[in-house]
Amino acid sequence: xxxxxxxxxxxxxxxxxxxxxxxxxxxxxxxxxxxxxxxxxxxxxxxxxxxxxxxxxxxxxxxxxxxxxxxxxxxxxxxxxxxxxxxxxxxxxxxxxxxxxxxxxxxxxxxxxxxxxxxxxxxxxxxxxxxxxxxxxxxxxxxxxxxxxxxxxxxxxxxxxxxxxxxxxxxxxxxxxxxxxxxxxxxxxxxxxxxxxxxxxxxxxxxxxxxxxxxxxxxxxxxxxxxxxxxxxxxxxxxxxxxxxxxxxxxxxxx
Amino acid sequence: xxxxxxxxxxxxxxxxxxxxxxxxxxxxxxxxxxxxxxxxxxxxxxxxxxxxxxxxxxxxxxxxxxxxxxxxxxxxxxxxxxxxxxxxxxxxxxxxxxxxxxxxxxxxxxxxxxxxxxxxxxxxxxxxxxxxxxxxxxxxxxxxxxxxxxxxxxxxxxxxxxxxxxxxxxxxxxxxxxxxxxxxxxxxxxxxxxxxxxxxxxxxxxxxxxxxxxxxxxxxxxxxxxxxxxxxxxxxxxxxxxxxxxxxxxxxxxx
Numbered sequence: 001x002x003x004x005x006x007x008x009x010x011x012x013x014x015x016x017x018x019x020x021x022x023x024x025x026x027x028x029x030x031x032x033x034x035x036x037x038x039x040x041x042x043x044x045x046x047x048x049x050x051x052x053x054x055x056x057x058x059x060x061x062x063x064x065x066x067x068x069x070x071x072x073x074x075x076x077x078x079x080x081x082x083x084x085x086x087x088x089x090x091x092x093x094x095x096x097x098x099x100x101x102x103x104x105x106x107x108x109x110x111x112x113x114x115x116x117x118x119x120x121x122x123x124x125x126x127x128x129x130x131x132x133x134x135x136x137x138x139x140x141x142x143x144x145x146x147x148x149x150x151x152x153x154x155x156x157x158x159x160x161x162x163x164x165x166x167x168x169x170x171x172x173x174x175x176x177x178x179x180x181x182x183x184x185x186x187x188x189x190x191x192x193x194x195x196x197x198x199x200x201x202x203x204x205x206x207x208x209x210x211x212x213x214x215x216x217x218x219x220x221x222x223x224x225x226x227x228x229x230x231x232x233x234x235x236x237x238x239x240x241x242x243x244x245x246x247x248x249x250x251x252x253x254x255x
Numbered sequence: 256x257x258x259x260x261x262x263x264x265x266x267x268x269x270x271x272x273x274x275x276x277x278x279x280x281x282x283x284x285x286x287x288x289x290x291x292x293x294x295x296x297x298x299x300x301x302x303x304x305x306x307x308x309x310x311x312x313x314x315x316x317x318x319x320x321x322x323x324x325x326x327x328x329x330x331x332x333x334x335x336x337x338x339x340x341x342x343x344x345x346x347x348x349x350x351x352x353x354x355x356x357x358x359x360x361x362x363x364x365x366x367x368x369x370x371x372x373x374x375x376x377x378x379x380x381x382x383x384x385x386x387x388x389x390x391x392x393x394x395x396x397x398x399x400x401x402x403x404x405x406x407x408x409x410x411x412x413x414x415x416x417x418x419x420x421x422x423x424x425x426x427x428x429x430x431x432x433x434x435x436x437x438x439x440x441x442x443x444x445x446x447x448x449x450x451x452x453x454x455x456x457x458x459x460x461x462x463x464x465x466x467x468x469x470x471x472x473x474x475x476x477x478x479x480x481x482x483x484x485x486x487x488x489x490x491x492x493x494x495x496x497x498x499x500x501x502x503x504x505x506x507x508x509x510x
Contacts, residue, residue, distance in 0.1 A: 039302065039303075040299060040300050040301075040302050041296075041297075041299040042296075042297040042298035042299045042300075042327075042365065043297035043298065043359045043360055044295060044296040044297045044299050044360070045295050045297075045360050045460075046295075046460065047294065047295050047460055048294075050449070050457040050458065050459045051446075051457060051458040051459070051460075052451070052455065052457045053455075053456050053457060053458065054455065072297075072360075076444050076446075077446065077458055079444065080444075080446050080448070080458065101372065103492050104298045104365075104368070104369075104372070104490060104492070105298055105299070105300050105327075109492075110297065110359075113359070113492075114359075117356065117359070117439070117441055118441050119441055142508070145507070145508070145509065146506075149504060149506060149507065150504075153500075153501070153504045154500075159494075159497065160494075161501070173508065174508055176506070176508065177506035177508065179498055179501045179502045181491070181493040181495065181498070182491055182492055182493045184372070184490060184491045186372050186373050186374060189331050189334065189335075191306075191331075191332065191335050193335070194305070196307070200307065200308075200309070201308050202305040202306060202307045202308060203305065203306040203308065203332055203335065204305045204306070205300075205301065205302055205306075228506075228508070230501055231493055232493065232494040232497035232498060232500075232501060233492045233493065233494055234492060234493075234494035235359060235439060235492075236436070236437055236439045237358050237359070237368075237437055237488045237489060237490075237492075238436040238437045238486055238487065238488065238489075239414075239415075239487040239488055239489035240436065242414065242487035243434055243436070243487060245408075245409075245487075246408070246416070246434045246485055246487060247434045249404060249405075249408045251401075251404060251431070251432035251483075252400070252404065253397070253400070253428065253429055253431065253432065253483070254400065
């Protein structure tokens with residue numbers, strides 16, 4: 001089995017390294033990942049400038065291709081440089097949950113969606129950060145077990161799952177697995193308004209995302225309760241339910 | 256009516272300026288847009304660095320707020336700096352179609368989706384580039400007419416439409432309006448593999464996106480036939496059809 005491993009935290013991120021160490025048991029794992037942190041870059045791609053690449057050795061774990069680009073660039077580029085098309089694409093383990101509104105912003109999830117769009121089965125894996133240092137090796141153990149079960153249950157080409165692992169402080173295992181929809185409740189933004197040394201105004205995001213929602217059937221709620229959450233995602237953004245409303249309009253083209 | 260106008264081509268882009276000139280007839284229009292070109296930055300947001308802003312006068316058209324950030328940042332920030340919450344958010348007119356796979360990459364569409372996520376009605380407007388110079392004033396005339404019709408038909412808070420205008424060479428008006436789903440067929444990437452002056456390998460995207468698909472009921476097909484396309488979009492990326500398949504798995508948590 002050929003596996004592509006990528007992420008949005010950069011090729012040296014501890015979550016990716018821990019995931020690599022376990023994924024190597026499952027198949028021949030190639031790492032093509034961003035050279036630098038690409039959190040919250042969503043599904044951005046590089047169109048007009050070159051994508052610089054380097055072969056880099058990370059710890060004693062692997063030698064991979066680092067790309068000065070976005071997570072989705074890495075997936076596209078991997079199709080050019082891997083010896084054959086991967087059988088599975090893993091994105092992560094991300095430092096931080098990708099639930100609720102963050103599904104839209106996440107580069108980790110965008111990489112998995114890009115892979116699915118290209119016709120591959122893909123899984124994004126994210127670890128919620130608690131109040132204690134994250135245990136990436138433990139998270140990778142759990143992730144590998146889940147990846148095996150997902151593979152056995154049949155993840156088809158073009159399908160993408162987003163897996164979120166709870167923070168798992170010592171002695172507190174996850175309560176179970178919940179298949180949960182993405183929470184779509186808006187998260188209130190806050191910005192600090194400041195003035196730079198030259199009198200120019202600037203803004204700095206001060207929002208702290210927390211796992212809180214009043215929608216009990218969502219990824220946000222299940223993760224906050226200590227469950228592993230799994231959310232199947234899609235890349236058809238069409239709102240099919242609204243099509244007929246707009247088809248009923250008697251459109252006129254005269255300005 | 257208070258309107259927020261943004262885009263991904265930057266605050267001085269001719270498509271935005273032309274749209275502003277017509278939108279001002281519809282309501283009090285505030286421009287909060289990126290300082291620089293942000294094409295293909297998708298739904299990226301700025302979390303760790305400050306968002307620098309400037310008040311800039313563009314042509315003799317308007318004075319707006321330019322933001323050194325992403326299109327979605329502009330929408331979030333506009334909520335902080337507009338005198339009141341907008342009644343409508345317009346993103347565009349983009350230089351280039353946003354159909355098919357480009358729906359995922361587009362900053363124009365991400366800005367509109369962000370607005371919808373924040374509970375506002377939002378419309379993204381994009382103009383397909385033909386072989387002749389684009390006529391933005393004519394595109395803005397048509398866009399305003401469509402915006403009026405959409406408003407009259409009832410665009411609810413949290414709803415987002417993506418409108419694509421055909422290239423409209425002189426004497427060739429659009430054939431009509433089609434409500435069309437997003438084409439989800441993957442687009443083959445191509446890269447040129449090159450070597451830099453120091454012997455380092457790099458890649459440069461050489462893909463040219465064209466309006467071609469074998470799926471006749473999609474945005475790509477309708478736009479290529481010369482229709483205006485309208486696609487209702489959504490920001491819940493959950494693939495609800497796949498939920499039961501994954502709920503049926505007997506998940507084990509032991510690694």
